[in-house]
């Protein structure tokens with residue numbers, strides 16, 4: 001668990017930790033495990049990122065805020081899985097964003 005600036009837990013940190021745990025333990029009946037062990041290798045998550053991005057764009061074009069929110073969450077989750085596959089984490093991305101923000 002971690003604290004965000006407003007004192008609430010950061011769901012992104014919690015989700016990242018859960019993804020790391022799935023990668024380390026590969027429990028059955030886990031969608032995250034299925035991405036790490038997929039016969040297509042990293043292409044499985046790369047394809048999902050492509051699909052989710054397309055769905056996000058369509059939701060934006062339709063001005064469908066609910067669907068846009070749903071697809072954005074799908075996209076963030078799959079992005080976190082990809083970062084984990086590549087040995088990167090959220091802090092790496094945070095650092096990059098902080099550097100740009102100054």
Ligand SMILES: N=c1c2ncn([C@@H]3O[C@H](COP(=O)(O)OP(=O)(O)OP(=O)(O)O)[C@@H](O)[C@H]3O)c2ncn1[C@@H]1O[C@H](COP(=O)(O)O)[C@@H](O)[C@H]1O
Nearest residue numbers: 015018022029030031032033052055070071073074077078
């Ligand atoms: N945030 C997510 C998450 N977002 C998306 N997905 C999965 O990603 C897949 C998306 O594929 P699809 O787009 O084909 O599925 P869909 O439901 O039709 O979605 P849309 O077409 O509407 O976008 C679905 O199977 C979702 O279950 C996720 N699976 C897991 N998580 C998180 O990961 C945690 C661990 O999950 P497990 O590894 O399954 O235990 C969960 O508690 C969640 O917090």
